[in-house]
Amino acid sequence: MSLTLDEIQKIARLARLRVTPEEATQLQSHFSGLFALVDELQAIDTEGVLPMSHAQDIALRLREDKVTETDRRDALQAVAPQVEKGLYLVPKVIE
Amino acid sequence: MQWEVVIGLEVHVQLNTKSKIFSGSSTAFGAAPNAQANAFDIALPGVLPVLNREAVEKAIRFGLAIGAKVNRTSIFARKNYFYPDLPKGYQISQFELPIVEGGTLAIQVGDQEKVVELTRAHLEEDAGKSLHEDFHGMSGIDLNRAGTPLLEIVSEPVMRSSAEASAYGKALHSLVTWLDMCDGNMQEGSFRMDANVSVRPKGETKLGTRCEVKNVNSFKFLEKAIDFEVRRQIELIEDGGKVVQETRLYDPDRDETRSMRSKEDAHDYRYFPDPDLLPLQVSEAWIERVQAGLPELPQALKTRFMADYALPLADASQLSGNKAVASFFETAVKTLGGEGKLVANWVLGEVMAQLNREEKSIDASPVTPQQLAGLLKRISDNTISSKIAKDVFAAMWAGEGEADAIIDAKGLKQITDTGAIEAVIEDVLANNAAMVAEYKAGKEKAFNALVGQCMKASKGKANPAQVNALLKQKLDA
Known part of the structure; x- marks a missing residue:
């Protein structure tokens, strides 16, 4: 299985990456290599094997419902590019 | 289409x-x-x-x-x-x-x-x-x-x-x-x-x-x-x-x-x-x-309210929509020892209306379910009429005390003595000859106006059912 250049561009767009046509061609061959690995996995007979959602066969640990964090806004915002009135500022997201 | x-x-x-x-x-x-x-x-x-x-x-x-x-x-x-x-x-x-x-x-x-x-x-x-x-x-x-x-x-x-x-x-x-x-x-x-x-x-x-x-x-x-x-x-x-x-x-x-x-x-x-x-x-x-800790659910409560207190679906469903309202209702009805429909009418009527007016939740109601039951008891034993009960309720809401104390203090006890009611009626008939004439000419509306006059003359305290019956008796005699 291999991907078309249009599909490569769609994946790039979903990941918010700008990909030049040259890069797309390069990625196409990288992806094809990956798909070859997937094909090998697909070929294995998994009849009767339950699907796993995680590589480790143990159960999730849970925590008690307690507030353990304190307000560290000033420290956290010290590394933000732009803040105002306690808000993180980002380029406008609606037109 | x-x-x-x-x-x-x-x-x-x-x-x-x-x-x-x-x-x-x-x-x-x-x-x-x-x-x-x-x-x-x-x-x-x-x-x-x-x-x-x-x-x-x-x-x-x-x-x-x-x-x-x-x-x-x-x-x-x-x-x-x-x-x-x-x-x-x-x-x-x-x-x-x-x-x-x-x-x-x-x-x-x-x-x-x-x-x-x-x-x-x-x-x-x-x-x-x-x-x-x-x-x-x-x-x-x-x-x-x-x-x-x-x-x-x-x-x-x-x-x-x-x-x-x-x-x-x-x-x-x-x-x-x-x-x-x-x-x-x-x-x-x-x-x-x-x-x-x-x-x-x-x-x-x-x-x-x-x-x-x-x-x-x-x-x-x-x-x-x-x-x-x-x-x-x-x-x-x-x-x-x-x-x-x-x-x-x-x-x-x-x-x-x-x-x-x-x-x-x-x-x-x-x-x-x-x-x-x-x-x-x-x-x-x-x-x-978790199953063992589940409370009685609204649907089950609704069915139970209909069965235990003979409530119509609409009332039961409104009362069971909110846990605090349901518990207010049930406490009142248990204190009163029955009369589910009367209690439902008051909880869904006066109590809710006052709460909405003051934007309060039922937990903050100044009238407790026990106090409401005390008031409704006086309706069911004919001490006061429903109309007077609304005035008593307003006084209770304003913090003036228990229903009985308010009824006593304001002299609101319903008049059920036939002699006393007849005296009021005689008075009203004597002072409203025009209405009496209208009634005799076949105007049914005049009858209601006369009942109104009697209630007014008794300051709302005459038992309305008795006024109705006695007035009819007198006019049709």
Whole structure:
């Protein structure tokens, strides 16, 4: 299985990456290599094997419902590019 | 052409835990921006989610309450999309194996009952908030809400009118507050509804193309948004057009839905199991414990109220919509030792009206259920009329004391002595010759006017039934 250049561009767009046509061609061959690995996995007979959602066969640990964090806004915002009135500022997201 | 409306609802219920679903930050509403957004919530590199046990327990409680299947194993998945109020670039949600599957909820539309099937309910994290006011052409991001636990409850597309959709919304709202899993505050966004709406020719079994209507934060707006959307789709199709599957925003100011401009790939979420979270296992013992702790549910209570107190469906259903109201009613009726219908009338009438006027919840009622029972006792033993009882109730509400004390102090005891009532009637007849003449000329209305005069003359204290009978006797003699 291999991907078309249009599909490569769609994946790039979903990941918010700008990909030049040259890069797309390069990625196409990288992806094809990956798909070859997937094909090998697909070929294995998994009849009767339950699907796993995680590589480790143990159960999730849970925590008690307690507030353990304190307000560290000033420290956290010290590394933000732009803040105002306690808000993180980002380029406008609606037109 | 006859059209059939098809509606399914997705409701985001904020679970009222103290801390967030995957971090130890507080979930309290109204804190200063980002004061409750810590390293995990703002997605600093290297942070890992740890699931809140209480959020899981509330989801289990909901699943058991609607008779659903609670999955012993469920899986968290990443829902990928980019938006600044979702700092990780994905929302942790459940996709393939949600914690709750199936279940039903009974709703009431008019005097009809209908059972709505549910598809699923899954745990996920809420996003932050974007503020688009002017920050020099930028958006401000507050991540306090990011990570608040949500249970997204999805119904099957089985509702056939906006009234049914809103009845379902109300029943669900009442259930989640009843179960103490959500504070139900719609203004603060604790209970948010999206409606999937489509239409199809009557008799058609295939579903039409649906639109998702977002941003409805009240039951009234839910009905209006659906009504608008249904009209829009029918007109579109009848004019030869086609409904395009899209997300639309409801604008309550203009009472219309508008298309949300979204990119073509917006709905390609590329779900996959979150490698940071192992499968969630729910033990039999845990489920049994939650089951044992379930309160009597609204539906069961409604049925019991109808059976125990001979209430009509409408009253029983209103009283069982809210736990505090139900308990107020039941305490009053038990204190009084019966007369369910009388108590229901007063709780749903005077008590509710006063509470609404003063925007109080029933827990804050200045008249306790025991005091109300004390008042109603005096109606049922004919000490006072219902009309006088309203004045006594107002005095009780104002803190003037118990019903009996007020009745005594104000001399409000009903006059049931036949002689005394006859004296009042004689007086009224003598002073209202014109009305008497009108009545004798065949004007029935004049009779009511005369009753009114008698009640007035007795300052409302004469027993109305006796006034009626005695007056008739005198006039027709």
